[in-house]
Amino acid sequence: xxxxxxxxxxxxxxxxxxxxxxxxxxxxxxxxxxxxxxxxxxxxxxxxxxxxxxxxxxxxxxxxxxxxxxxxxxxxxxxxxxxxxxxxxxxxxxxxxxxxxxxxxxx
Ligand code: FES
Numbered sequence: 659x660x661x662x663x664x665x666x667x668x669x670x671x672x673x674x675x676x677x678x679x680x681x682x683x684x685x686x687x688x689x690x691x692x693x694x695x696x697x698x699x700x701x702x703x704x705x706x707x708x709x710x711x712x713x714x715x716x717x718x719x720x721x722x723x724x725x726x727x728x729x730x731x732x733x734x735x736x737x738x739x740x741x742x743x744x745x746x747x748x749x750x751x752x753x754x755x756x757x758x759x760x761x762x763x764x765x
Contacts, residue, residue, distance in 0.1 A: 684746035701746035719753040
């Protein structure tokens with residue numbers, strides 16, 4: 659079975675994106691060409707340029723937001739308590755199949 663998520667681009671266009679289990683969500687989005695995910699720190703939870711929004715996080719068994727992640731997110735534009743995540747902090751696996759991820763405009 660193919661691993662897929664649905665990605666909503668900043669212009670509202672949706673597409674299905676395949677992922678390899680074990681990759682971070684940030685890597686999956688960058689490989690799919692979403693350049694808004696700048697990921698300037700390379701995934702070490704210190705830049706917040708990999709900000710995405712995911713509703714229904716519990717249904718896809720996402721890990722809770724760690725303190726570092728929460729501090730960075732709370733400083734980001736467009737932060738929303740219930741949906742904002744740093745995509746580099748999410749490791750993709752079976753449980754994330756079918757999840758919908760909205761890209762946040764970096765500007
Ligand atoms: S890539 Fe820098 S915080 Fe995620």
